[in-house]
Amino acid sequence: MYDSLQGNCLMVQGVASGVGKSLLATALCRILVQDGFLVAPFKAWNMALSSYTTAGGLEIGWAQGIQAEAAMIDATGHMNPFLLKPRGGGQTEIIIRGEPQKGDARKIMDSLPDGPWPVISASLEHLRKQFDVVIIEGAGSPAEINLKDRDLANMGVARLAKAPVLLTADIDRGGALAALVGSLALLDSEENMHIAGFVINKFRGDFDILRPGLDVVEEITGKPVLGVIPHIPRLSLGEEDSVGVPKTDTVTEREAFNQPANELGTADARARDDELDRVAAVVRASLDMGKIYDLIKKGMKLY
Amino acid sequence: MNNKVPMGRTLMxxxxxxxxxxxxxxxALCRIFARDGWRVAPFKAQNMGSKSFFTAEGKEINAVQAVQAKVTGVPPSPDMNPIFQKPITDTVAEVIVLGESLGNMTVQEYFHFKKNEGKAVVAGALKRLKEQFDLIILExxxxxxxxxLRDHDLVNMGAAALADAPVILVGDIDxxxxxxxxTGTMLLLTEEERRRVKAVLINKFRGDLSLLEPGLALLEEKISRPILGVIPYINDVCLPLEEGLDRADDDGVCLREESVSExxxxxxxKLARQVRESVSMDLLYDIVGLPIPKS
Structure with missing residues (x-):
């Protein structure tokens, strides 16, 4: 049905941090591999306090490591070309394709001969050549009007990959409908074209009460809501310990997971795999997977 | 500035x-205006939480409004939190009105109460506060x-309408x-509700203000409202907050004590001082409609 997939991209962006982008991308990786596709995760630029160590001893973003596990592949440095780790006292360490660089992040970024985009582009291309689908994760919000020129993670990557984007909002926190409508209002027309639809995350309560709100959002933006994912209790995949993102209410991933993959006990690895299946099942049931596969297959030609 | 007649102004x-x-x-705003010599009261029409405070008369309100009253230097009163819901299960809560329990209600029973009696309860509390205070700050x-969720709203624009209060809209930048x-919040309000919003406030800011400033100008243009101020992220204040289910609050949770310690x-x-330094007090006084005290 979809044997023409070669490096097709789908991107997950969020209206803010902590809305569940990583979780959605992780679930999509597991769903796709369950359905027989070769899939890889990608996040161009990441800022976090801790990281995931690959089997090859490289350091990448925590979520991308988990997403690689979800996709049942080994994590590689290409999955996260730039990782910045604040070290305190204004110092930031920069890790490029999994390899920590000596010196200050700002200086290193400035010294890249053609800037960061060739690095990002080459890593993305590398993955696209090897995999049927690349699930790309954004960072923060694509609508930070004061930071658009400097943004390395969101619409710049969507443009590079010509990727349709699922914009995700956390409804548990309140204001999700406003955040979706507001995000679109702040995108320019080209950026707006990338947004294929919305995913509502962490929902609790009566869907019948929510539905009229979703109708209003669809009417104002002209984009469909492609899924409402319920709040998933006792999630234990850990969450990126980045500045401003809430820690998981279970053991922080620094304690539990920031260790080389080959040091993970078999029981831990199996438990995590079960958790990935559990999450994938909930998300699969919550999304319009037919429409999402259409987006993956047809890309932005669809709309 | 203890004028004989309370001014009865409001701000939400x-x-x-x-x-x-x-x-x-x-x-913080309550404390700032109290420091400037005004008689100030906090107010929240309807609050859900599990932390109570009992007034001297044995009336029960949400601990948050009690703390707000105490740091403003006024005794907590049930008029400051006329409706307090204490969740028992996902669909049942104990409903406490003007400090006295009405027993447990299901979601439907509460909706019925809200529709038929809620407005009068809130309006009554606001009227009594306006008779005693120069300024009521509604949360x-x-x-x-x-x-x-608009119908019969009592906590946001419903309360603002009952109080005829100007509104400051707060966003968390962290x-x-x-x-x-x-932007989206302004877009989804009705025309009338939008008119109440006089300014926006950005809270929990960390980092380089010079990177933010171009965005502030763009935002002011987009929503046609001034930015009252940018408040920095403050680590060390504690306030008993409503408990969300499974929510770990990054602002921290305090001990449940009836008395507020030194x-x-x-x-x-410290918080009040930081907020005062971060906002335009001139604009705030203008919005509230009170004269700026001569120092």
Whole structure:
């Protein structure tokens, strides 16, 4: 049905941090591999306090490591070309394709001969050549009007990959409908074209009460809501310990997971795999997977 | 400035989402205006939480409004939190009205109460406060733009209408997307509700203000409202906040004590000072419609 997939991209962006982008991308990786596709995760630029160590001893973003596990592949440095780790006292360490660089992040970024985009582009291309689908994760919000020129993670990557984007909002926190409508209002027309639809995350309560709100959002933006994912209790995949993102209410991933993959006990690895299946099942049931596969297959030609 | 007749002015603090810092900002603003010599009271029409405070008369209100009253230097009163819901299960809560329990209600029973009696309860409390105070600072709940939850709203624009209060909308920049949240909230309000919003406030800012400033100018243009100020992220204030289910609050949770200790007063003094330095007090006085005190 979809044997023409070669490096097709789908991107997950969020209206803010902590809305569940990583979780959605992780679930999509597991769903796709369950359905027989070769899939890889990608996040161009990441800022976090801790990281995931690959089997090859490289350091990448925590979520991308988990997403690689979800996709049942080994994590590689290409999955996260730039990782910045604040070290305190204004110092930031920069890790490029999994390899920590000596010196200050700002200086290193400035010294890249053609800037960061060739690095990002080459890593993305590398993955696209090897995999049927690349699930790309954004960072923060694509609508930070004061930071658009400097943004390395969101619409710049969507443009590079010509990727349709699922914009995700956390409804548990309140204001999700406003955040979706507001995000679109702040995108320019080209950026707006990338947004294929919305995913509502962490929902609790009566869907019948929510539905009229979703109708209003669809009417104002002209984009469909492609899924409402319920709040998933006792999630234990850990969450990126980045500045401003809430820690998981279970053991922080620094304690539990920031260790080389080959040091993970078999029981831990199996438990995590079960958790990935559990999450994938909930998300699969919550999304319009037919429409999402259409987006993956047809890309932005669809709309 | 203890004029004989209380001025009965109002100001409402609403947020784009939960946990943007409404409670802290309300407490700080109460304290700022009290320091300037006004008789100030905090207010939240309807509050859900599990932490109670019992007044001297044995009336029960949410601990948050009690703390806000204490740091303002006024005794907590049930008029400051006329409706207090204490959740028992996902669909049942104990409903406490003007400090007295009406027993447990299901979601439907509460909706019925809200529709038929809620407005009168809230209006009555506001009227009594206006007769005693120069300024009532109302705190909203969640977001005023939940378009599917508008009917019979008592906590946000419903309260603002009953109090005829000008509104300041607060966004949390620490989690990202603040421009989208503020813009979207304004877009989803009705024309009348939008007219109440006089300014926006950005809270929990960390980092380089010079990177933010171009965005502020763009935002002011987009929403046609001034930015009252940018409040920095403040680590060390504690306030008993509503308990969300499974929510670990990054602002911290305090001990449940009825008396506010010296250290709390000290912490709120610091918070009030920081907020005062971060906002345009001239604009705030203009919005509230009170004369700026001569220093």
């Amino acid at each position: 603090v609403q947020g784009c989402a939960s946990s943007v810092g409404k409670s802290f900002i309300t407490a 909203g709940g969640g977001s005023p733009a939940e378009v599917n 989690r990202g997307g603040v421009f989208a949240y503020l 250290s709390w007063q000290g912490a709120y003094e």
